Amino acid sequence: MDTWPLLHDAAGERYWDGLTLALDDRSTGAIYVFGYVVEMLLKVAFFRIRMVPGPHNLWIPLTLGGASPFAMARSHASWYGRPSLHNLEAWLRLLIAERNSAGPALDPIAAGEIETHVRVVDAHWRETLRYKSLTVSGAEINEVFKSVDWLYKNQVLLWS
Amino acid sequence: MPVRRIKPERPQGHPELVKAISDELQITTEPPLPGSPIIIEETIGPGPFMHVTVIWERWEGIPAEERGHVIMDGYSDYYDQSTVGRISVALGLTPDEAKKLDIEF
Numbered sequence: 001m002d003t004w005p006l007l008h009d010a011a012g013e014r015y016w017d018g019l020t021l022a023l024d025d026r027s028t029g030a031i032y033v034f035g036y037v038v039e040m041l042l043k044v045a046f047f048r049i050r051m052v053p054g055p056h057n058l059w060i061p062l063t064l065g066g067a068s069p070f071a072m073a074r075s076h077a078s079w080y081g082r083p084s085l086h087n088l089e090a091w092l093r094l095l096i097a098e099r100n101s102a103g104p105a106l107d108p109i110a111a112g113e114i115e116t117h118v119r120v121v122d123a124h125w126r127e128t129l130r131y132k133s134l135t136v137s138g139a140e141i142n143e144v145f146k147s148v149d150w151l152y153k154n155q156v157l158l159w160s
Numbered sequence: 161m162p163v164r165r166i167k168p169e170r171p172q173g174h175p176e177l178v179k180a181i182s183d184e185l186q187i188t189t190e191p192p193l194p195g196s197p198i199i200i201e202e203t204i205g206p207g208p209f210m211h212v213t214v215i216w217e218r219w220e221g222i223p224a225e226e227r228g229h230v231i232m233d234g235y236s237d238y239y240d241q242s243t244v245g246r247i248s249v250a251l252g253l254t255p256d257e258a259k260k261l262d263i264e265f
Contacts, residue, residue, distance in 0.1 A: 109228030
């Protein structure tokens with residue numbers, strides 16, 4: 001069962017997994033795992049802003065005949081032409097739009113900082129990295145880690 | 161004993177950059193002059209909100225948060241509060257940063 005508190009716990013675990021891989025020079029694996037940290041933090045924020053109850057299974061409709069929280073997100077994300085549930089930029093835009101309409105809106109300056117860090121990770125990460133054998137430079141892993149670390153430590157901004 | 165009341169104050173940083181952005185908002189000619197900020201306004205989602213990205217070499221060495229303040233101040237100098245209130249993201253990037261992040265300009 002997927003719930004947002006479980007996603008939140010998993011984001012914390014993947015953060016430390018990614019750090020362990022990075023310190024062990026397993027840079028591609030580290031970036032693969034770090035991308036999911038950001039994806040899960042954005043999802044948690046969206047579901048919290050949508051006031052999805054913590055114990056609710058995210059694949060089950062919230063109301064009889066309604067959409068599941070994930071289906072809601074997929075439908076909203078199609079606004080941006082990126083209905084993939086793994087697209088970090090789409091999740092961020094979805095979160096910003098949701099906060100604009102349902103409130104509280106993100107502070108635009110904080111939103112700019114968040115967007116910068118999400119885009120840095122997005123520029124290096126795709127969920128299909130698991131099929132790749134790549135060489136990642138030290139500069140790239142440092143850049144990704146810096147952004148993931150900022151988002152992880154400032155995650156409360158996403159939903160407060 | 162007199163009480164000293166200290167209020168938090170945000171330092172007025174980079175007034176010349178604020179003015180340059182405000183000035184740029186008045187210019188409608190294309191292409192932009194060399195060295196001037198490239199301002200991209202993009203509508204986000206179904207509402208009236210917009211995402212402002214300012215791509216500019218002069219951001220070099222300025223932290224992201226300060227860039228955001230400069231953008232908001234530049235818009236506040238030129239537009240009324242209702243327009244400024246439509247900004248949901250204020251993002252400042254150097255041209256190199258924008259290229260790395262696949263932002264077209």
